[in-house]
Amino acid sequence: xxxxxxRSEQRSASQxxxxxxxxxxxxxxxxxxxxxxxxVTWDGNLRDPLAASAAASPTANxxxxxxxxAASFFLPSGYxxxxxxxxxRAPWLATLSAALSLIGWIPWxxxxxxxxxxxxxxQSGATSQFADLWRHFNGDTFMTAYLLIYIIGHLLSxxxxxxxxxxxxIIPAWTAWAFALSSPPYHCYLSHSHRRLSKxxxxxxxxxxxxxxxxxxxxxx
Numbered sequence: 001x002x003x004x005x006x007r008s009e010q011r012s013a014s015q016x017x018x019x020x021x022x023x024x025x026x027x028x029x030x031x032x033x034x035x036x037x038x039x040v041t042w043d044g045n046l047r048d049p050l051a052a053s054a055a056a057s058p059t060a061n062x063x064x065x066x067x068x069x070a071a072s073f074f075l076p077s078g079y080x081x082x083x084x085x086x087x088x089r090a091p092w093l094a095t096l097s098a099a100l101s102l103i104g105w106i107p108w109x110x111x112x113x114x115x116x117x118x119x120x121x122x123q124s125g126a127t128s129q130f131a132d133l134w135r136h137f138n139g140d141t142f143m144t145a146y147l148l149i150y151i152i153g154h155l156l157s158x159x160x161x162x163x164x165x166x167x168x169x170i171i172p173a174w175t176a177w178a179f180a181l182s183s184p185p186y187h188c189y190l191s192h193s194h195r196r197l198s199k200x201x202x203x204x205x206x207x208x209x210x211x212x213x214x215x216x217x218x219x220x221x
Contacts, residue, residue: 023077024077024078024080024081024084025081027073027074027077027078027080027081028078028081028082030070030074030078031071031074031075031077031078031079034067034068034070034071034074034075035067035071035075036067037063037064037066037067037070038064038067038068038070038071039067041056041060041061041063041064041067042056042060042064042115043055043056049114049115049118049119049134050118050121050122050126050131050134052118053115053118053119053121053122054122054126061119061122064115064119065112065115065116065119068108068112068115069109069112071108072105072108072109072112075105075108076101076102076105076106076108079097079098079101079102079104079105079157079161080098080101080102082097082101082161082165083095083097083098083101083157083161083164084098085165085168085170086164086165086168086170089168090164090167090168093160093163093164094164096160097157097160097161097164100153100156100157100160101153101157101161102153103149103152103153103157104149104150104151104152104153104154104155104156104157105150105153105154105157107146107147107149107150107153108150110143110146111143111146111147111150113137113143114134114137114138114143117133117134117137118134121133121134158179158180158182159180161179161180162176162177162178162179162180162181163176163180165179166180
């Protein structure tokens, strides 16, 4: 027979849950900031990282990598936080959205290796051999697998989260539609260019971050 939790235990659990919600809310806010820093510091929509790194200033290169590294932590957690907003009223949809969010965004850290390698090549003196090495690394089986996992997970999670948040009226309907419908065109672009980022689509993907109401906490939607 389980004994009822004491008041101190209940208070401790409540404080822990509040802290968890605060961390997820911070990730929801910091995710667009980090990805914006990542995007604006390299020109050309990242279609040619070697050229983009060579054209960027030393400060812009460092900020680009810092933004990408920060995004690898904040984006999975931010998408997880948005998924948990619907946990009480749509638990299965929220769970599926959370799982796909993590599956889709965890490969981001590995894909960041492409930019880091491009930066190192430019710093050491770009040659045709190094450029070939980068292209080989970009088309490597494992990097391609990471890319495909990212595409599928990101695509499905964005659609499900947009649908869920709009259906539960957690965010305005136009924001939910913008979030959900921006993902398929983005991945069409991605498949065509064999690169993983488009500035306009990634920024439109972040509409819910902007319109999310801070008074709503994950798990209490």
